[in-house]
Amino acid sequence: MFWEVFFLVPTGRGAVLQGLTGPQCEDAFRTIHAVQRRGEFVVKVTEAPHYRRFVAQQAASAGNGNGVEGLPAAPIRLGPKGVNAGNGFLFVSHVGEIYPSGFLPLSVGNVRTYDLAAAYRTSGLFRDLRDPDRFQGPCGRCEFRHLCGGSRSRAHALTGDPLGSDPWCVLVPGGTLAGE
Numbered sequence: 645m646f647w648e649v650f651f652l653v654p655t656g657r658g659a660v661l662q663g664l665t666g667p668q669c670e671d672a673f674r675t676i677h678a679v680q681r682r683g684e685f686v687v688k689v690t691e692a693p694h695y696r697r698f699v700a701q702q703a704a705s706a707g708n709g710n711g712v713e714g715l716p717a718a719p720i721r722l723g724p725k726g727v728n729a730g731n732g733f734l735f736v737s738h739v740g741e742i743y744p745s746g747f748l749p750l751s752v753g754n755v756r757t758y759d760l761a762a763a764y765r766t767s768g769l770f771r772d773l774r775d776p777d778r779f780q781g782p783c784g785r786c787e788f789r790h791l792c793g794g795s796r797s798r799a800h801a802l803t804g805d806p807l808g809s810d811p812w813c814v815l816v817p818g819g820t821l822a823g824e
Contacts, residue, residue, distance in 0.1 A: 645685045645686065646685055646686045646687075646688070647679070647685055647686070647687050647688070648687075648688045648689075648690060649672075649676055649687065649688070649689050649690065649692075650690045650691060651664070651669070651672075651689070651690065651691045651692040651795075651798075651812070652664070652691070653691050653747040653795065653797045653798050653801055654798070654801045654802060655747050655748075655749065655797065655800075655801040656747075656749075659801065663812065664812060665812070666811070666812050666813060666814035667814060669692065669694065669812050669813070669814070670698070670814060673692075673694075673695050673698040676689060676695065677698065677699060677702060691747070691795050691797065691798065692795065692812075693728055693792045693793050693794060693795060693810075694788075694792050694794060694795075694810060694812070694813040694815070696788075696791050696792050697786075697788040697791060697792040697813075697815060700788065700791060728745075728773070728793050728794075728795070728796055729744040729745035729747065729748040729773055729795075729796040729797045729806070730744030730745065730748070730764075730769065730770045730772075730773030730774060730796065731744075731773055731774045731793065731796075733745060734760075734763070734764050734770070736755055736760070737751075739754075740754045740755040740756050741753075741754055742754065742755060742758060742760065742763045742764075742767075744769060744770060744773055744796065744797075744806070745796070745797050747797035747798075747801070748796060748797040748800055748806060749800075750769055750800070750806060752767040752769050752770065753767070769806070772806075772807060773796055773806065773807075776789035776790050776793050777789070778807055779793070779794070779807050779808070779809070780805060780807050780808050780809065781808055781809035782809045782813070782815070782816065782817055783799070783808070783809040783810060783813070784807075784809070785817040786815060786817045787817065788815065792813075794809060794810030794813055795810045795812070796810075798810050798811065798812060799811070
């Protein structure tokens with residue numbers, strides 16, 4: 645009834661694992677999308693916000709559209725906005741440290757001394773993560789940045805910059821895929 649596909653974030657013990665390449669992600673997206681379109685069960689994709697971009701592109705090429713954030717939508721129902729590190733989500737560690745995600749090890753404080761709601765609403769890191777116009781590189785110029793946003797955790801793990809581009813996305817701003 646439910647299939648959750650989790651894309652690796654190379655942090656912690658996962659840092660020693662070989663991740664997918666951008667083209668391999670696109671291949672995985674094609675498979676996931678085909679399964680999801682059959683509608684036999686719910687499919688949830690975690691730590692691959694660029695799957696939302698993929699679905700929107702598939703819908704556009706099929707001529708489907710409902711105007712979600714100005715982009716066409718596929719027969720697959722996606723919410724109007726994805727959840728990403730610090731954007732609709734936060735993580736509190738076992739010692740009370742407040743992080744944008746369990747995969748983004750940048751603490752903004754501790755729940756013993758920093759109000760949790762204030763940490764989410766007002767810390768500079770959380771505010772930056774919620775503003776796709778602050779992203780750098782291709783993610784910052786991408787027309788899908790408000791729909792997708794790239795994995796902020798993966799960007800940090802692989803580039804050292806949580807506002808940098810997600811290296812596993814092959815989209816070149818302007819709508820083409822790298823290598824096409």
